[in-house]
């Protein structure tokens with residue numbers, strides 16, 4: 001029996017009951033299902049301008065003419081869209097009186113990740129003291145950014161405060177017609193982040209969604225738009241290592257990056273959505289479209305550590321439009337138990353002397369399936385384009401699967417392409433060697449796996465890297481068979 | 482220190498050790514020789530606790546403990562060290578980080594705090610000098626891209642860092658040039674004390690010119706078939722194993 005959105009909701013209800021909550025009937029929810037009316041309601045509730053409503057309606061029409069793709073190496077019960085509530089007013093997370101009310105499993109994990117008590121409270125929605133450190137940090141953070149002219153706010157806020165920027169760039173990198181999930185997102189996106197770095201500005205700190213003030217749940221259809229104006233630089237962090245549960249089973253986010261001439265964007269993600277239980281029930285389906293465009297001499301670098309979700313479908317890509325532009329993709333994807341991940345990248349070389357690098361490290365355990373799917377496309381005009389791809393797979397058991405689908409389309413003979421791929425099983429010899437030196441099995445596995453993923457972890461900002469390392473360790477616990 | 486009694490071990494249904502006895506006291510050096518495939522590496526793996534090998538009979542007493550009851554890392558913490566015949570590569574894990582983890586895991590077992598960075602570095606400096614291990618090898622991934630000889634030297638460097646009580650060197654001399662052989666032997670001799678013991682597995686008597694054994698054992702078909710002093714190694718070098726194995730048959 002497939003586990004449906006309804007079962008999940010029921011579970012959450014039961015769970016809440018168990019914890020002694022009562023759920024109020026939410027008057028801000030609209031009826032289930034997806035129709036033109038749904039889209040109109042969403043737009044009007046958010047008080048959006050006419051052009052954005054038009055944008056959504058167009059996307060809906062496109063979406064209605066599409067069918068859900070099934071080329072990815074994942075199998076799942078397709079979510080019934082008519083059974084989803086597409087809008088509920090952003091409400092603050094339920095406040096709990098103390099950490100004692102939080103799921104002890106989650107607390108244990110957070111403790112092991114080295115997340116401080118105050119942070120644990122924040123992440124789990126426990127009421128925090130007003131003087132809490134990170135609040136004041138966040139405030140001064142925002143002031144500092146303001147001085148530099150950096151805009152960093154929620155997507156809805158941006159629509160109200162900076163409509164000209166949103167209108168100019170929304171959908172320019174990921175058009176609504178791009179794919180099924182992108183079309184769906186374009187029609188019904190709930191909220192997300194917006195970021196603009198002015199010309200010549202080097203953003204002095206890592207921008208993290210974690211620090212965004214007044215954050216309320218961004219919902220299941222998140223939209224992110226990030227613009228780095230000429231000669232600017234920004235490093236952006238998305239997600240967090242703490243385990244995240246969500247009552248929405250289906251997540252379809254869209255992220256668009258725009259790097260204008262000489263700009264550089266470093267985009268790092270740690271994704272740890274609930275993967276479901278040991279039998280794969282109840283996990284989040286994560287279908288994400290992420291793409292960036294590079295103008296002249298620009299650079300976009302995607303780094304991702306993917307450990308969560310029951311199903312991950314994600315291909316952060318770069319359009320190397322400008323001459324001398326650079327695209328990079330560094331990925332570690334871990335799957336355990338019954339998780340399925342189909343992830344990779346697309347590097348589209350259009351400009352001359354464009355360069356791309358792909359390093360993908362898959363780690364599969366349990367009964368999971370982990371696929372790399374990548375496309376390197378060299379256009380006619382992309383003289384002297386260069387690509388280096390390396391796709392490695394590490395298997396922890398005999399029951400898991402690793403698959404690699406590298407596609408190459410080359411229309412220019414001056415291109416220089418290199419591809420390397422390896423598949424290896426975690427070695428008994430390696431484990432025994434560690435154990436003989438006094439490093440127990442679990443620790444040995446984490447050491448070996450972290451060594452394997454090091455090239456990618458090194459690309460993450462420092463604090464993130466340390467947490468990501470521990471996260472790999474925890475995700476693979478008890479994974480050896 | 483170590484008493485092995487009637488040890489039987491097999492892989493699948495193939496018996497490899499067939500009633501092996503050996504006794505090693507603190508302060509002693511024992512050499513184990515024997516033809517290819519006689520079970521030397523199997524003996525060291527069984528003593529170190531590799532679970533591929535099933536012990537079907539016998540007992541091993543190590544410093545008053547039932548060695549076979551301990552898991553591999555516990556054996557290591559209690560002072561058992563194995564220099565591997567084929568040292569293993571661990572990409573992405575630096576030699577230094579590997580050793581630091583190993584040392585701290587042991588310290589945890591003895592309820593000690595992690596080693597202070599400066600003590601650790603001092604130790605690394607001192608011990609690597611002993612086997613003349615170059616700085617660049619210390620920071621490279623464990624054994625990755627090391628030459629055969631460098632790997633063996635790295636084993637002795639690790640041994641020096643972990644300060645074991647019982648060291649088993651499985652063909653550490655194979656693949657070493659004369660200079661490296663001298664360096665490795667010097668390392669082993671320097672680490673020798675009245676409180677620790679060494680078992681050297683080798684095919685060549687020349688190693689025993691540098692590391693002088695108190696006893697030489699001949700392992701054949703899963704059993705120790707002869708034990709003697711240093712001169713037995715010379716005799717084997719000269720006559721091979723035939724005269725012994727014929728006796729045996």
Ligand SMILES: Nc1ncnc2c1ncn2[C@@H]1O[C@H](COP(=O)(O)OP(=O)(O)OP(=O)(O)O)[C@@H](O)[C@H]1O
Pocket residue numbers: 492495497515516517518519520521522523524533566
């Ligand atoms: N894991 C294993 N699976 C199957 N057979 C094994 C295994 N390990 C050892 N053997 C067999 O057991 C016998 C003894 O092997 P072992 O490696 O202990 O010999 P050795 O004395 O160390 O030889 P060498 O001098 O060549 O190093 C050999 O016949 C070998 O093929």
Ligand SMILES: [Mg+2]
Pocket residue numbers: 521522523566651652
């Ligand atoms: Mg051997």
